[in-house]
Amino acid sequence: MERLEFDLLFRWFVGLDVDEPVWDHSTFSKNRDRQLAGEIAAKFLTAILDHPRVRRLLSSDHFSVDGTLIEAWASMKSFRPHDGGDREGGNGGGRDGFADFRGENRSNDTHTSTTDPDAMLYKKGPGMEAKLCFIGHGLIENRSGLLLNARLTRVSGHPERLAALEMIEPFAERPQGITLGADRGYDAADFVDELRTLNVRPHVAQNVSRRRSAINGRTTRHARYAASIRARKRIEEAFGWIKTIAGLRKAKLRGLAKVDWAFTFAAAAYNLIRLPKLLGVPA
Known part of the structure; x- marks a missing residue:
C-alpha cells in the first residue's frame, strides 16, 4: 500500500490516477471475499481455456490427473x-x-x-512426517500440458480418486472413449471400474507391490498406454511451479475456501506462463 503512494508504475498498473487517493488496506480483504463468493478464480481459469487461440491447442482425447499436498498455515501445536x-x-x-x-x-x-479447522493431519507414506495439510488436484491435457481443472480438498478418505472422477466426467460426455493417465496411487479396482463406466480408458500406472493391479494386459499392451504413462509426469511440472514460484508449498491463507481460491488462481497463472511458448509468441 505504501508503494502506491509514490510509485507511478504501481499506480498505472492498478488503474489509479496521479492524484487519486490510495484505497484502505481493508479493500483488498473485501475484494478477496467478493472473488470467493463469485468463484472468480475458477471463472478466470475457464476464460483462459475458452480463448479461441488456446482452444486450438487442446486435445479432447488424452488427459492426466494427479494430486499434491499443500501444507496448511497452522502449526502442529494447534492440533488439539x-x-x-x-x-x-x-x-x-x-x-x-x-x-x-x-x-x-x-x-x-x-x-x-x-488455527485452521479445515486442515487435517496426513502423511504421504510409511515413515514420512505427518503434517497439517490440504490436497490439491489437477487435470491436464497431455498434448499441451495445460491445466484444465484445479481444485483443493481435505485429505480424508480417498480424495484424489474422488476428485479425479469429478474432474474427468465433463470430458467423458461423448460417444468416443478418452484416456486418463495417473500414477499408481490411483490403481484401485473401484476407481478403474468407475472410469470404464464413464467410457474413460484407465491408463493408470500398475501398483504390484504385494498386491494385484487393477490394470491388466488388455490395457498395458497398447502403445497409447505407454504414451500416457510418460505424459502424465508433465503434471508434476505444474505442481512444481505452483508450489515454488507461486509460493503454495505452504499456504498463506486459512480455511479450505481461501486456499482453494489461491490454488486455482495459481493454476490459471501457470497456464498463462506456458501459453507464450505454446503459441509461439514473445513472453
Missing part, C-alpha cells in the same frame, strides 16, 4: 483434542511454549487444529 484437553509444555506452557507429543496418539478423529 476435541475435548479441549491439552498436555502441558515442557518449559512452562504458554502460547509459544515447547510441546512434547511423544507417546500421545493424535488423529483426525480425536484432534482438530485450532
Whole structure:
C-alpha cells in the first residue's frame, strides 16, 4: 500500500490516477471475499481455456490427473483434542511454549487444529512426517500440458480418486472413449471400474507391490498406454511451479475456501506462463 503512494508504475498498473487517493488496506480483504463468493478464480481459469487461440491447442482425447499436498498455515501445536484437553509444555506452557507429543496418539478423529479447522493431519507414506495439510488436484491435457481443472480438498478418505472422477466426467460426455493417465496411487479396482463406466480408458500406472493391479494386459499392451504413462509426469511440472514460484508449498491463507481460491488462481497463472511458448509468441 505504501508503494502506491509514490510509485507511478504501481499506480498505472492498478488503474489509479496521479492524484487519486490510495484505497484502505481493508479493500483488498473485501475484494478477496467478493472473488470467493463469485468463484472468480475458477471463472478466470475457464476464460483462459475458452480463448479461441488456446482452444486450438487442446486435445479432447488424452488427459492426466494427479494430486499434491499443500501444507496448511497452522502449526502442529494447534492440533488439539476435541475435548479441549491439552498436555502441558515442557518449559512452562504458554502460547509459544515447547510441546512434547511423544507417546500421545493424535488423529483426525480425536484432534482438530485450532488455527485452521479445515486442515487435517496426513502423511504421504510409511515413515514420512505427518503434517497439517490440504490436497490439491489437477487435470491436464497431455498434448499441451495445460491445466484444465484445479481444485483443493481435505485429505480424508480417498480424495484424489474422488476428485479425479469429478474432474474427468465433463470430458467423458461423448460417444468416443478418452484416456486418463495417473500414477499408481490411483490403481484401485473401484476407481478403474468407475472410469470404464464413464467410457474413460484407465491408463493408470500398475501398483504390484504385494498386491494385484487393477490394470491388466488388455490395457498395458497398447502403445497409447505407454504414451500416457510418460505424459502424465508433465503434471508434476505444474505442481512444481505452483508450489515454488507461486509460493503454495505452504499456504498463506486459512480455511479450505481461501486456499482453494489461491490454488486455482495459481493454476490459471501457470497456464498463462506456458501459453507464450505454446503459441509461439514473445513472453
